[in-house]
Amino acid sequence: MVRQIFLTGLIFFSTAVTFAQGRGKVDLPDGPGKELVQGACVACHQTDLITGATGYTNERWKHLIGKMINLPEPISSTVAHYLTINFPQNDERHPTLISGDTEVVFQEWTVPTLGQRPRDPLQTPDGMIWWAGMFGSLIGQLNPVTGEMREFKLDPAARPHSIVSDQAGNIWYTGNGNGTVGMLDPETGSITVYPMPDPAARDPHTPVFTRNGDLWFTVQNSNMLGRLVPDTGDIRLKSMPTERAQPYGIKIDSRGMIWIAYRGANKIAMVDPDSWKITEYETPDPDPTMPRSAHIRRIAITSGDMVWYVDSGRGYIGRLNPKTGEFKEWPSPSGPKSHPYAIEIINDIVWYNESGQRPDALVRFDPKTETFQSWAIPSGVGIIRHMRATPDGNLVIHQSSTNTVGLVTIFSSKT
Numbered sequence: 393m394v395r396q397i398f399l400t401g402l403i404f405f406s407t408a409v410t411f412a413q414g415r416g417k418v419d420l421p422d423g424p425g426k427e428l429v430q431g432a433c434v435a436c437h438q439t440d441l442i443t444g445a446t447g448y449t450n451e452r453w454k455h456l457i458g459k460m461i462n463l464p465e466p467i468s469s470t471v472a473h474y475l476t477i478n479f480p481q482n483d484e485r486h487p488t489l490i491s492g493d494t495e496v497v498f499q500e501w502t503v504p505t506l507g508q509r510p511r512d513p514l515q516t517p518d519g520m521i522w523w524a525g526m527f528g529s530l531i532g533q534l535n536p537v538t539g540e541m542r543e544f545k546l547d548p549a550a551r552p553h554s555i556v557s558d559q560a561g562n563i564w565y566t567g568n569g570n571g572t573v574g575m576l577d578p579e580t581g582s583i584t585v586y587p588m589p590d591p592a593a594r595d596p597h598t599p600v601f602t603r604n605g606d607l608w609f610t611v612q613n614s615n616m617l618g619r620l621v622p623d624t625g626d627i628r629l630k631s632m633p634t635e636r637a638q639p640y641g642i643k644i645d646s647r648g649m650i651w652i653a654y655r656g657a658n659k660i661a662m663v664d665p666d667s668w669k670i671t672e673y674e675t676p677d678p679d680p681t682m683p684r685s686a687h688i689r690r691i692a693i694t695s696g697d698m699v700w701y702v703d704s705g706r707g708y709i710g711r712l713n714p715k716t717g718e719f720k721e722w723p724s725p726s727g728p729k730s731h732p733y734a735i736e737i738i739n740d741i742v743w744y745n746e747s748g749q750r751p752d753a754l755v756r757f758d759p760k761t762e763t764f765q766s767w768a769i770p771s772g773v774g775i776i777r778h779m780r781a782t783p784d785g786n787l788v789i790h791q792s793s794t795n796t797v798g799l800v801t802i803f804s805s806k807t
């Protein structure tokens with residue numbers, strides 16, 4: 393009986409979001425509800441996200457599931473019951489929160505399409521907040537004053553990894569799923585698609601504009617860097633000098649140099665946009681007896697062109713002084729498994745998150761005093777994958793599991 397309801401339920405409730413990541417299949421513990429979970433919960437990701445989750449109360453499980461899929465009763469309760477019995481609440485991954493003088497106010501909005509993996513939000517000068525709905529293949533727009541939201545559907549194969557806005561207010565996205573870069577004109581809703589000229593460039597990842605209006609982007613697993621000239625649509629690609637470097641985060645410094653984080657090697661690269669010359673800087677190796685984890689995801693740049701990075705593999709943040717080649721690193725408050733992920737600079741203060749913690753923690757680091765302060769993100773079931781400063785010096789964030797985008801308003805110190 394339950395099975396019948398489930399089957400019709402699945403047809404009825406499945407959305408446009410139907411992409412299983414094909415990896416990470418882990419056996420679930422036996423018990424009533426197991427088959428329902430195996431059926432309903434693998435459309436977008438595998439069971440490893442469930443077995444690897446920290447565990448929640450029944451209420452929290454119900455809440456979390458409700459952000460991903462609309463299950464009818466009694467399936468929803470059976471699933472939540474199964475999860476609560478097998479993955480009960482535990483606080484092992486609670487962040488080590490540090491108090492301090494800065495005050496922040498979090499506002500979060502649940503985005504319309506469930507389980508869409510909202511990510512990489514930004515705010516345009518007109519106040520609109522935009523995000524990429526990767527699993528939902530969409531670009532979303534939020535008016536934070538009214539809470540009104542719109543979703544612009546892309547080719548279902550596009551799976552946008554990230555977005556960036558241009559001077560005219562167009563939103564550019566990287567089509568991570570179909571080897572494209574695209575541009576949404578929000579006025580008309582029209583979408584212009586630029587396919588990669590080389591099929592080996594499969595997965596455009598993170599884009600950024602240089603001051604002359606060219607769009608540069610990393611192509612992570614294809615190990616390439618790309619440049620699109622919007623006026624002509626011309627795309628040029630170049631492979632990274634290091635094998636399997638997995639170029640990831642990308643930023644521009646005050647001189648116009650392009651900086652790239654390597655997710656797959658212990659290096660950060662600088663690219664001269666005129667000559668395409670690539671200079672690589674190797675990050676420190678504190679314990680040569682241990683295998684090195686290479687998970688530098690993203691970078692951000694403070695004044696004086698100091699390059700900051702998050703090392704998710706070791707739970708560190710670090711700084712490179714390109715003038716001297718000197719590195720300095722600091723362990724993140726929640727430790728080696730805190731998995732720092734996104735990073736942004738606002739008024740020379742470093743902001744990043746500890747995505748390995750539940751709740752995901754937002755961290756502030758003051759380079760002058762070398763002190764940390766951190767907060768639990770209210771919706772809290774991670775992950776911020778990329779975050780950016782707003783035009784007025786606040787921060788836009790998101791949580792890819794609880795399907796939210798958020799605005800963090802920062803008030804200077806209490807004193």
Ligand code: HEC
Nearest residue numbers: 409432433435436441442445460461507509773774792793
């Ligand atoms: C429509 C797509 C979709 C469906 C269906 C779906 N999920 Fe998810 N789920 C997501 C996305 C997106 C994430 C975030 C993944 C990421 O950030 O990489 C996620 C993450 C998770 C996480 C990790 C939470 C954490 O700690 O961050 C768990 C646990 C989870 N899902 C459980 C479930 C269960 C249980 C079901 C079935 C009832 C389910 N999911 C069905 C989209 C979906």
